[in-house]
Amino acid sequence: MIIEIGHFSTIVALVLSVFGMASAALALKTRNPDWARSGRMAITLIFVLLGVGMLSLVYAFIIRDFSVLYVANNSNSKLPFFYTVAAVWGGHEGSLLLWVFILSVFSTLAVWLHWRTQPTIMPYLIAVESAIIFGFLCLIVFLSSPFERLLPVPLDGKDLNPLLQDPAMVLHPPMLYMGYVGFSIPFSFAMAALFSGRLGEEWIKVTQRWSMFAWMCLTTGILLGGYWAYYELGWGGYWGWDPVENASFMPWLVGTAYLHSVLVQEKRKMFKVWNLFLIIVTFSLSLIGTFLVRSGVLTSVHSFATDPERGLYILIFVGTVIGIAFGALILRSNKLKSQVEMDSLISRESIFLFNNLFFLVAAATVFLGTLYPLILETLQDAKVTVGPPYYNAVFMPIALGLLFLMGIGPYIPWRKASVASLKKSFSTPLLAGAVIVALLFVTGIHNLYALAGGYVVTFAGMAIVLDFGKISQLYAQRNGSNIFQGGLAAFTANQRRYASMITHIGVLVLVVGIIASTVYQTEKVVSMRVGDEFAIGDYRMKLTKIHEVAGGNWNAQEGVFQVFKGEDVITELRPQKRIYSATQTPTTESAIYATNMGHVFLTMPEVSEDGVAVARGVLNPLVLWVWGGGIIMSLGVILNILRPRKKEE
Amino acid sequence: MSKGWQLTLILCLLGLFALFYQGLWGDPRHIPTVLIETEAPNFEGPDVETGQTISLDQFKGKVVLLNFWASWCYECKVEHESILQLHQLFKDNPEFVMLGVNYQDELPDAQKYLKEYGSTFSHVRDLKGQLAIDYGVYGVPETFVIDQQGKIRHKWVGPITGEVYTNITQKVIAPLLKAQPTTTVTS
Numbered sequence: 001m002i003i004e005i006g007h008f009s010t011i012v013a014l015v016l017s018v019f020g021m022a023s024a025a026l027a028l029k030t031r032n033p034d035w036a037r038s039g040r041m042a043i044t045l046i047f048v049l050l051g052v053g054m055l056s057l058v059y060a061f062i063i064r065d066f067s068v069l070y071v072a073n074n075s076n077s078k079l080p081f082f083y084t085v086a087a088v089w090g091g092h093e094g095s096l097l098l099w100v101f102i103l104s105v106f107s108t109l110a111v112w113l114h115w116r117t118q119p120t121i122m123p124y125l126i127a128v129e130s131a132i133i134f135g136f137l138c139l140i141v142f143l144s145s146p147f148e149r150l151l152p153v154p155l156d157g158k159d160l161n162p163l164l165q166d167p168a169m170v171l172h173p174p175m176l177y178m179g180y181v182g183f184s185i186p187f188s189f190a191m192a193a194l195f196s197g198r199l200g201e202e203w204i205k206v207t208q209r210w211s212m213f214a215w216m217c218l219t220t221g222i223l224l225g226g227y228w229a230y231y232e233l234g235w236g237g238y239w240g241w242d243p244v245e246n247a248s249f250m251p252w253l254v255g256t257a258y259l260h261s262v263l264v265q266e267k268r269k270m271f272k273v274w275n276l277f278l279i280i281v282t283f284s285l286s287l288i289g290t291f292l293v294r295s296g297v298l299t300s301v302h303s304f305a306t307d308p309e310r311g312l313y314i315l316i317f318v319g320t321v322i323g324i325a326f327g328a329l330i331l332r333s334n335k336l337k338s339q340v341e342m343d344s345l346i347s348r349e350s351i352f353l354f355n356n357l358f359f360l361v362a363a364a365t366v367f368l369g370t371l372y373p374l375i376l377e378t379l380q381d382a383k384v385t386v387g388p389p390y391y392n393a394v395f396m397p398i399a400l401g402l403l404f405l406m407g408i409g410p411y412i413p414w415r416k417a418s419v420a421s422l423k424k425s426f427s428t429p430l431l432a433g434a435v436i437v438a439l440l441f442v443t444g445i446h447n448l449y450a451l452a453g454g455y456v457v458t459f460a461g462m463a464i465v466l467d468f469g470k471i472s473q474l475y476a477q478r479n480g481s482n483i484f485q486g487g488l489a490a491f492t493a494n495q496r497r498y499a500s501m502i503t504h505i506g507v508l509v510l511v512v513g514i515i516a517s518t519v520y521q522t523e524k525v526v527s528m529r530v531g532d533e534f535a536i537g538d539y540r541m542k543l544t545k546i547h548e549v550a551g552g553n554w555n556a557q558e559g560v561f562q563v564f565k566g567e568d569v570i571t572e573l574r575p576q577k578r579i580y581s582a583t584q585t586p587t588t589e590s591a592i593y594a595t596n597m598g599h600v601f602l603t604m605p606e607v608s609e610d611g612v613a614v615a616r617g618v619l620n621p622l623v624l625w626v627w628g629g630g631i632i633m634s635l636g637v638i639l640n641i642l643r644p645r646k647k648e649e
Numbered sequence: 650m651s652k653g654w655q656l657t658l659i660l661c662l663l664g665l666f667a668l669f670y671q672g673l674w675g676d677p678r679h680i681p682t683v684l685i686e687t688e689a690p691n692f693e694g695p696d697v698e699t700g701q702t703i704s705l706d707q708f709k710g711k712v713v714l715l716n717f718w719a720s721w722c723y724e725c726k727v728e729h730e731s732i733l734q735l736h737q738l739f740k741d742n743p744e745f746v747m748l749g750v751n752y753q754d755e756l757p758d759a760q761k762y763l764k765e766y767g768s769t770f771s772h773v774r775d776l777k778g779q780l781a782i783d784y785g786v787y788g789v790p791e792t793f794v795i796d797q798q799g800k801i802r803h804k805w806v807g808p809i810t811g812e813v814y815t816n817i818t819q820k821v822i823a824p825l826l827k828a829q830p831t832t833t834v835t836s
Contacts, residue, residue, distance in 0.1 A: 297672040311673040319666050330655045378671045387753045388721050525726040605727050606810055
């Protein structure tokens with residue numbers, strides 16, 4: 001019964017989304033604010049109704065109601081309670097419902113938050129948000145409903161995909177979707193600006209916090225996904241340039257370009273078409289990402305449903321949204337000439353321009369690599385996999401260039417910088433970079449990426465530290481306080497700037513983590529029997545026994561390894577090869593020992609009948625910096641969003 | 650501003666959606682004709698370790714096992730031990746040859762890999778990726794068995810371990826080595 005209430009609510013929400021579009025159109029036509037108010041009510045009710053839909057599905061999972069097809073396919077009587085809730089978004093239908101539910105939450109928030117300050121924009125916002133909600137709800141109601149019943153009722157469910165039975169999977173999809181969907185708000189405001197012809201800086205200022213929030217969620221979502229891949233897939237890496245990973249990375253790259261280039265429009269009224277273009281591309285890539293993941297067009301470890309009919313619907317819908325958005329941009333483009341020309345190539349705006357070009361080229365690189373197998377298959381009926389060597393060769397230099405720009409951008413003046421001022425600002429960081437490279441070289445680090453990375457990270461980091469140190473000192477002198485109080489005063493007085501610098505520091509930490517754990521990763525795969533041992537780096541792993549263990553819904557062979565450093569046993573690692581009972585799917589559970597911000601990572605992917613185990617040890621130095629950097633980046637964004645509003649905002 | 654960028658944008662979008670539309674009707678897990686029972690495409694390429702040219706033609710009349718691998722491929726490391734074991738098993742038979750094909754890889758990485766994990770047979774480099782396309786390889790590891798007449802008799806996607814190992818050694822390679830040229834082997 002409960003599930004029917006959810007089903008019915010979702011259908012009503014679909015009807016209301018049509019009403020939302022209609023009332024927005026009437027509000028624009030009649031200029032009667034009552035219509036806009038009806039639209040607001042429609043959006044709000046959609047949120048409530050989809051909330052009911054979500055809750056009914058959660059309820060069905062909690063009581064393990066296997067008469068619901070979706071529950072039967074994604075749950076099981078033995079599935080731990082914790083995962084029964086996450087199983088709501090463990091499959092295609094439920095994750096679409098989550099997508100549109102988050103969209104309704106954000107739409108409702110946006111409508112109520114900006115109602116007073118942006119009355120003329122509201123009908124457009126309501127129209128765009130209702131239209132996107134409409135598109136997704138049609139898909140859910142007509143083609144992929146999670147509310148279908150199953151008759152006869154099976155005795156037990158098929159179980160949630162074992163790979164998804166993991167704490168990170170509880171948070172990863174909602175976070176990622178909040179990122180994707182969050183960009184719909186600046187996108188809607190941009191559309192409103194295009195349709196209404198109010199093409200000034202206002203839409204950018206209004207949506208600044210939304211964009212940062214969406215970006216933070218996307219960043220966190222991607223990093224959580226990486227963390228999941230890291231210990232759940234068992235190959236010891238957090239990023240494999242898999243098509244589905246790339247699908248989330250592309251909007252991130254363009255979204256990052258957008259966050260930077262809006263600053264130029266805000267300060268210098270330049271890049272107007274460009275910013276509209278970027279936000280449209282960002283949101284389009286979010287939609288295309290959803291299409292790629294949900295249609296099964298690309299081969300991937302995530303290989304979800306392959307269903308041409310659904311895929312075709314998503315394609316038509318995504319194509320319509322993108323077509324209308326770019327169409328509007330093209331039609332309006334003659335009205336969008338910048339009033340200002342660039343003064344000099346040595347200026348902050350030109351650094352931002354390069355930043356944008358680099359980000360877009362990076363996104364294009366990933367895009368090409370992701371779609372190349374599809375292109376080749378269409379043209380030649382041949383199958384290829386584009387492997388990490390392509391991305392490493394093409395993407396890494398671009399990333400290093402971006403890091404270098406990151407060290408320059410915030411410290412070069414707008415309009416025109418003199419060579420003397422450049423020398424003053426950057427000679428120390430440039431020199432510091434050289435010193436670090438020399439030190440790294442002497443200590444035996446000769447890898448080109450590590451040295452280049454060391455240089456740009458030091459350069460960018462030094463630039464941040466010098467600038468903040470100088471400002472802090474200034475504040476300390478003025479207030480007659482010590483340097484720490486001065487730093488705090490400087491931070492609160494320029495919270496927007498320095499919160500961004502915290503995010504930049506996070507990026508630097510992340511990059512150090514990536515370089516160290518990629519370039520200096522040590523790996524060893526060995527076949528061994530009980531009693532054998534192998535050495536990796538400073539550690540020795542001794543297999544002391546292999547025994548059977550059982551969890552609620554799985555059985556496993558567990559290898560017990562003693563880890564030695566020198567002669568001392570420092571820890572015991574217990575990697576498992578699990579078989580999940582319901583689906584008979586094997587998974588490789590890794591065992592990790594954290595030390596000095598790095599990991600000793602061990603898996604046991606094979607155990608043969610005669611007791612020979614394949615063990616795989618990986619040393620990932622500084623790998624925790626990857627996620628530590630992510631946390632610092634998010635912290636910077638949160639401080640940025642929470643900064644006190646200034647008068648001009 | 651000229652109209653150029655608008656036109657480019659429209660054309661790019663149309664192309665992209667045409668591609669996506671086309672892609673919808675393909676099954677990503679479908680592997681194009683496995684080439685079973687057809688002539689194994691000939692190839693020529695440098696040896697990973699020595700640089701000398703190796704071609705398939707030079708092994709005509711022998712049973713050839715082709716194993717596609719890459720140093721960045723995790724599954725390849727899992728199968729490596731058993732691949733070496735497989736070579737050990739048949740290497741004394743003059744009718745058997747084993748060749749590794751190094752796929753989408755950097756030469757130094759590949760060499761380092763072989764040094765580290767050991768190598769008892771030759772590996773040819775797939776310089777332009779053409780070899781992989783000829784054999785319809787869509788990921789590594791992938792293994793082919795070619796008979797004395799130069800026909801592909803068996804293909805396996807994924808690591809050669811456990812049961813797969815038993816199957817390929819006992820049911821594919823051993824009968825081929827023993828068999829009269831006309832006997833067919835199911836794969």
